[in-house]
Amino acid sequence: MRSSAGLTSHRTSLPSRRQLGRLGRLLMLGLAPALLLGALALGGAWAVVLVVIALPLTVSSALGRPILSRNLTRDALTGLGDRAAITGRLDRMLAHPGGMPPSVAAMVLEIDGFKQLEQRHDRALIEHLLRVVGERLQIGLRHDDMLARLDGACFGLALSSSHRLDLEAALQLGQRLQESVADPVERGGTKVRVSLSLGFALAARLNRPGGAELLHAATLALIEAQRGDPGSIRCYSEAMRHRVRIRNALVDEAAAALDRGDVAAHFQPQVSLSDGRLTGVEALARWNHPRRGLISPAEFLPVMEQAGLMGRLGEVMVQDGLNALRLWDAAGIEVPQVAINFSQVELADPRLVDRLAWELDRFDLRPERLAVEVLETVVAHRLEDVVVRNLSGLSGLGCQLDLDDFGTGHAAITSIRRFSIQRIKIDRSFVSRIDADADQQKMVSAILTMAERLGLETLAEGVETQAERDMLRSLGCGHAQGFGIGRPMPRPEAEAWMRARPVARPAPATSATSTARHAV
Incomplete structure (x- = not known):
C-alpha cells in the first residue's frame, strides 16, 4: 500500500511538459475514453487534467464529431x-x-x-x-x-x-x-x-x-x-465526367497503340517564302484510333504524359521521321530535313545524344538532316544539368536546333546563343491575320529584325492564307508552314504532295560536322 504522504505528494504534483506531450499523442491516437477511466482511478491533479481534456473528446467520439480535427489537419x-x-x-x-x-x-x-x-x-x-x-x-x-x-x-x-x-x-x-x-x-x-x-x-x-x-x-x-x-x-457538368472516363480509357490503351503502330508520324511541309520550294517537313504525332479515327494531339498528348509514355512516343517519332527520309532518298525525292519536337522528358534523358547518333547512323543520314525542335518555354527557365548537356551535345553532333513557339516563353537572347539555336519558329498567335493587323506586323517585324542581327533563320507557323504568306515574305521571314501550305499527311500522301514541288537542296556537310558525328 502507498503511504498517505505518498498520496499527498501525488495529488499536489502537476504533469510536466513532457508528460503533457505524451498525453497529446495518446489523444491523437483516439485513446480519450481509456484516459478518462484512468483519470477517475488516479484522482488528484492528473484527474483534473485528464477529465477536462478527455471528457469532451470522449463525448465527441461517441457523437462522431472529431473536435481536434481542425488542429490536426x-x-x-x-x-x-x-x-x-x-x-x-x-x-x-x-x-x-x-x-x-x-x-x-x-x-x-x-x-x-x-x-x-x-x-x-x-x-x-x-x-x-x-x-x-x-x-x-x-x-x-x-x-x-x-x-x-x-x-x-x-x-x-x-x-x-x-x-x-x-x-x-x-x-x-x-x-x-x-x-x-x-x-x-x-x-x-x-x-x-x-x-x-x-x-x-x-x-x-x-x-x-x-x-x-x-x-x-x-x-x-x-x-x-x-x-x-x-x-x-x-x-x-456531367459531360466533364464523361470526358474524363474517355481520357482514362485512352491512358489504358496508349501503350498498346504505340506497339501496334496506331500512333505514327504525319508530315507537314515547310517551304521557302522566297520561291515556294520545299525546305523540310515537320513530323507530327497522330493517333489513328480503331474506333474513334484520328484523335487530336491536344487530346492524346496529355494522355501520353499521364501514362508516362512521352519517351516511348519520342522514339516512335524519331524512327518514323528518319525512316521517311531514307525512303524518300531511295525514291529520288529530295527532302532536306525532318523536324521533330522533343519533350522535356526526352531532353532530360542522359542517353539522348547517343541514341540519336545511333539512329542517324542506322538510317545512314547526316546529323544536319534532323532538326531538333525545343519549346521556347523549356530554354526560358532554369534547366537541369542533363538538359544543358543534351542541347550542347546535339548541337555538337551537327543537328539543327530550332526554338519552337517563339514569342510565348520569354527566352533570353543569352539562352539562344548559349545553345547555338539556328532557327526560331514564330508562334502562330503572331501570324494569324497578320495581313490585316498592324500590331501583329510590328511584333513580327521586331522578331525578324532580332533574328537577322543574331544570324538566325526564321519560320512562321500556322500560315493559313496567301495574304498571310505575302505579308510574311514582305517583312523578311524566310520559311513557313501551316494548313494554307499543306496539312500534316501520312508518308504516302506527303510523298505525292512533294513530287509536284520544287526542292531546295541541302547544304553539303562540313568536315567539322562529320567529325562531330563520328566522335559520338
Whole structure:
C-alpha cells in the first residue's frame, strides 16, 4: 500500500511538459475514453487534467464529431486547412437536417504554369509565393467560407450555404479571387506575377454528393479550365465526367497503340517564302484510333504524359521521321530535313545524344538532316544539368536546333546563343491575320529584325492564307508552314504532295560536322 504522504505528494504534483506531450499523442491516437477511466482511478491533479481534456473528446467520439480535427489537419507551409479539413467541412455543410442546402459549392484553384515557375525560381521564393497567394485568397473570402491548400499550387474552397450561390454568383466570386492575386509577389528583388485557373461545382447539380465527390467534381472543372487559356473558369457538368472516363480509357490503351503502330508520324511541309520550294517537313504525332479515327494531339498528348509514355512516343517519332527520309532518298525525292519536337522528358534523358547518333547512323543520314525542335518555354527557365548537356551535345553532333513557339516563353537572347539555336519558329498567335493587323506586323517585324542581327533563320507557323504568306515574305521571314501550305499527311500522301514541288537542296556537310558525328 502507498503511504498517505505518498498520496499527498501525488495529488499536489502537476504533469510536466513532457508528460503533457505524451498525453497529446495518446489523444491523437483516439485513446480519450481509456484516459478518462484512468483519470477517475488516479484522482488528484492528473484527474483534473485528464477529465477536462478527455471528457469532451470522449463525448465527441461517441457523437462522431472529431473536435481536434481542425488542429490536426493543417497544411504546414501555409497554415491553411488541408484536403481532409475541407472535405470534412463540405460533409458537414451537406449533412443538413432538412435535406441538402441548395447553395453549397466547392471551388478548386491552381496557379497557372506552376511547374515552369518551380524551374525558374528557387524553393524559398516558391514557398513565399504559395503563402502570399493563400493569404490573398483568404482575404477575398466571405467569413464562413473555408480555404485549404490541397497540394502543390492547388487550393480548395468550401463555399457556405448561408449566402445566395448560383452560377452567376460563383463566377463573380471566382473573378474576385483571381483579381486578388493579380499584383506581383516580390521577394529578394524578384517579382513574380501569377494567374489562377479555377473550376467549381454546385452541389445542386449533383445527386446528393458527399464532400469528397463535390470536391472531385470541382477538380474535373479545373482540368477543363486548364485546357483553355490561363485564367479560365469552368463550372462542373456531367459531360466533364464523361470526358474524363474517355481520357482514362485512352491512358489504358496508349501503350498498346504505340506497339501496334496506331500512333505514327504525319508530315507537314515547310517551304521557302522566297520561291515556294520545299525546305523540310515537320513530323507530327497522330493517333489513328480503331474506333474513334484520328484523335487530336491536344487530346492524346496529355494522355501520353499521364501514362508516362512521352519517351516511348519520342522514339516512335524519331524512327518514323528518319525512316521517311531514307525512303524518300531511295525514291529520288529530295527532302532536306525532318523536324521533330522533343519533350522535356526526352531532353532530360542522359542517353539522348547517343541514341540519336545511333539512329542517324542506322538510317545512314547526316546529323544536319534532323532538326531538333525545343519549346521556347523549356530554354526560358532554369534547366537541369542533363538538359544543358543534351542541347550542347546535339548541337555538337551537327543537328539543327530550332526554338519552337517563339514569342510565348520569354527566352533570353543569352539562352539562344548559349545553345547555338539556328532557327526560331514564330508562334502562330503572331501570324494569324497578320495581313490585316498592324500590331501583329510590328511584333513580327521586331522578331525578324532580332533574328537577322543574331544570324538566325526564321519560320512562321500556322500560315493559313496567301495574304498571310505575302505579308510574311514582305517583312523578311524566310520559311513557313501551316494548313494554307499543306496539312500534316501520312508518308504516302506527303510523298505525292512533294513530287509536284520544287526542292531546295541541302547544304553539303562540313568536315567539322562529320567529325562531330563520328566522335559520338
